[in-house]
Amino acid sequence: MMRGELDWRLILGGTLLGAFLVGGTPPANAQSTAEKVQSTAEKVEICAGCHGQDGKPIDKTIPIIWGQQQGYIYIQLRDFKRGDRKNEIMQPIASTMEREDMLAIAEYFSKRPWPDLGQPRASKEVADRALSANRSVGCTGCHLDHFQGDGTVPRLAGMSREYLAKTIADFRTRARGNNPGMSDLMLATSPDDLAALAEYLSGL
Numbered sequence: 721m722m723r724g725e726l727d728w729r730l731i732l733g734g735t736l737l738g739a740f741l742v743g744g745t746p747p748a749n750a751q752s753t754a755e756k757v758q759s760t761a762e763k764v765e766i767c768a769g770c771h772g773q774d775g776k777p778i779d780k781t782i783p784i785i786w787g788q789q790q791g792y793i794y795i796q797l798r799d800f801k802r803g804d805r806k807n808e809i810m811q812p813i814a815s816t817m818e819r820e821d822m823l824a825i826a827e828y829f830s831k832r833p834w835p836d837l838g839q840p841r842a843s844k845e846v847a848d849r850a851l852s853a854n855r856s857v858g859c860t861g862c863h864l865d866h867f868q869g870d871g872t873v874p875r876l877a878g879m880s881r882e883y884l885a886k887t888i889a890d891f892r893t894r895a896r897g898n899n900p901g902m903s904d905l906m907l908a909t910s911p912d913d914l915a916a917l918a919e920y921l922s923g924l
């Protein structure tokens with residue numbers, strides 16, 4: 721009996737230590753912080769099935785969320801839950817989340833390193849076209865230098881080319897209707913310029 725109890729404590733101790741390691745910072749209130757970190761780590765387990773165990777999505781039409789901007793991840797989860805951004809996979813997943821879960825999950829993923837998908841750099845011709853489109857539309861006015869994003873504006877550099885093309889097309893048809901301003905902007909930009917931008921961005 722004593723032995724069983726001891727084993728249980730060792731396991732619990734190991735789990736709590738694991739949670740601290742994941743969380744990174746030593747908690748003020750050990751017990752409750754460990755529980756919170758652990759439950760976030762549990763909640764994100766299912767995400768790896770598609771967004772990747774190492775941050776590399778299992779399919780090119782699935783976006784990278786490791787290292788994405790925290791505010792942006794939160795807004796997307798919120799919009800999936802509200803139905804403002806429609807997607808038959810993500811809507812049911814987000815619908816079970818409370819605001820606090822979304823904030824914790826957004827923080828968790830924003831702190832993972834952005835993965836390198838090893839996509840080729842765009843040719844000079846494609847890069848020139850993309851940069852000239854950027855000069856006229858001013859993408860980097862919002863997405864910032866080197867397309868790294870900030871806050872609720874997403875990082876685009878190094879995102880999969882297929883996902884970028886898909887989501888740009890969805891903005892254009894307003895199938896992705898959660899940001900009408902982005903849809904207007906995409907509709908005002910030529911499909912050829914957008915294709916060049918998707919190729920250029922994926923290779924950054």
Ligand code: HEC
Nearest residue numbers: 763764766767769770782783785793796797807809810825
């Ligand atoms: C079954 C596969 C699957 C699972 C599991 C999954 N996702 Fe997704 N996720 C997707 C797909 C596909 C998209 C792209 C949707 C679209 O094209 O609009 C996406 C999009 C997203 C986006 C938007 C990213 C962007 O760049 O706009 C976020 C944020 C996200 N998922 C977070 C999560 C989190 C957090 C979990 C776990 C709680 C999760 N996903 C689980 C497939 C999945």
Ligand code: HEC
Nearest residue numbers: 783795857858859862872873874884887898899902909917
């Ligand atoms: C006025 C500011 C602004 C400008 C200019 C702008 N964007 Fe955006 N962009 C945003 C914001 C904000 C979002 C997030 C929208 C949301 O919450 O769904 C976004 C989202 C995106 C996404 C979706 C990323 C993802 O992970 O799903 C792509 C792709 C994108 N922008 C490409 C571009 C390109 C290419 C240009 C230039 C042709 C551009 N944007 C110009 C503000 C801007």
